[in-house]
Amino acid sequence: MTRYPFYIKSTVILFGLILFVYALSNLADILVPVSFAAMFAILLNPLCNWLLKIKVPRPLAILISVLVSFIVLGGISYFLSSQMASFSSDMPLFKKKFTELFAKLQHEIDGSMGIDIQKQNKWLQNAQSKLEPLAGSLLSGIFGSLSVLFLLPVYIFLFLYYKTLLLNFLYEVFAEKNTKEVAFVLTQTKQAIQSYMFGLLLEALIVATLNTTALLLIGIKYALLIGVVGALLNVLPYIGGIIAIAIPILIATITKDGFHAQLWVVAAYLIIQFIDNNILMPYIVSSKVKINALISILIVLMGGALWGISGMFLSIPFTGLLKIIFDRIPELKPWGKLLGDEIPTKHPGMSLRIKPRTKKPA
Numbered sequence: 024m025t026r027y028p029f030y031i032k033s034t035v036i037l038f039g040l041i042l043f044v045y046a047l048s049n050l051a052d053i054l055v056p057v058s059f060a061a062m063f064a065i066l067l068n069p070l071c072n073w074l075l076k077i078k079v080p081r082p083l084a085i086l087i088s089v090l091v092s093f094i095v096l097g098g099i100s101y102f103l104s105s106q107m108a109s110f111s112s113d114m115p116l117f118k119k120k121f122t123e124l125f126a127k128l129q130h131e132i133d134g135s136m137g138i139d140i141q142k143q144n145k146w147l148q149n150a151q152s153k154l155e156p157l158a159g160s161l162l163s164g165i166f167g168s169l170s171v172l173f174l175l176p177v178y179i180f181l182f183l184y185y186k187t188l189l190l191n192f193l194y195e196v197f198a199e200k201n202t203k204e205v206a207f208v209l210t211q212t213k214q215a216i217q218s219y220m221f222g223l224l225l226e227a228l229i230v231a232t233l234n235t236t237a238l239l240l241i242g243i244k245y246a247l248l249i250g251v252v253g254a255l256l257n258v259l260p261y262i263g264g265i266i267a268i269a270i271p272i273l274i275a276t277i278t279k280d281g282f283h284a285q286l287w288v289v290a291a292y293l294i295i296q297f298i299d300n301n302i303l304m305p306y307i308v309s310s311k312v313k314i315n316a317l318i319s320i321l322i323v324l325m326g327g328a329l330w331g332i333s334g335m336f337l338s339i340p341f342t343g344l345l346k347i348i349f350d351r352i353p354e355l356k357p358w359g360k361l362l363g364d365e366i367p368t369k370h371p372g373m374s375l376r377i378k379p380r381t382k383k384p385a
Contacts, residue, residue: 062216064186065216193209223258230303243275243288272289314343346359
């Protein structure tokens with residue numbers, strides 16, 4: 024086999040990656056609902072199999088499984104929308120209070136730092152003009168995520184209905200000698216996604232309970248809504264936690280005098296984050312595939328840049344899937360180790376100390 028120079032191989036690989044990312048970006052409207060449907064199909068597979076065991080016809084078993092999942096999602100959506108309706112009724116009051124606090128802050132900056140209010144307003148206008156495209160892309164990402172709901176039932180039904188066909192294709196497309204490897208990867212993928220999704224739901228329920236309890240004790244308005252939204256944001260590693268703590272601090276600043284409530288919110292959320300990161304995540308969510316913190320942050324940001332909010336959510340399970348595949352292919356094992364959270368003490372080929380050369384005896 025002809026061996027090509029490194030610069031040719033690296034150029035071809037880089038060009039292939041660019042084409043791959045370009046295709047993912049342009050096919051987002053198709054691939055996002057398909058990706059979510061594949062995850063939900065794997066999650067619903069145990070329920071569907073149980074219904075088949077009790078002699079429920081296959082189409083009806085799949086239909087019942089999909090219906091159960093959407094009843095749960097519909098209940099969560101109804102709860103959030105009803106809470107948001109109550110929250111929106113107080114928006115004029117919040118807006119008035121925020122305007123007063125902002126005007127007071129501007130006067131304090133003018134008095135202490137000598138920056139007049141007109142100059143501050145000019146800076147704010149410049150910042151607003153730069154943030155408007157970002158807000159527009161964020162809203163389009165949210166509406167894109169909502170539009171996924173209309174295609175999800177169809178795709179989930181078809182994935183579950185043609186499950187055997189798809190599995191047979193994956194077995195037949197590889198050589199017969201790789202059958203055991205393909206079976207292992209498929210089993211690990213199914214277990215990892217099911218473990219991740221079930222663990223994520225349980226973690227969100229516990230975090231929502233802790234958030235709501237803490238906010239009720241502190242006396243923050245709309246504690247239930249903020250607690251649930253914070254738990255949903257917590258699905259996004261590290262980034263979601265920062266946004267989740269910013270929301271109750273902002274509400275406390277608008278609705279309460281002084282800074283005692285904000286300090287209590289910060290203290291409570293730090294304790295909850297500690298419990299989540301050291302107890303819930305390791306033992307409930309990350310039992311099958313563990314991705315290190317550096318890769319998690321990078322992959323979430325890249326997923327957001329590629330597919331918006333949907334990409335941020337899908338990035339972690341997809342990275343876990345890649346790790347399972349990389350760990351089973353000898354040439355790709357270094358990449359699997361790079362994604363994982365096991366830190367080696369030292370590479371066997373590296374030495375931190377350079378031994379001095381010994382002179383050969385004359």
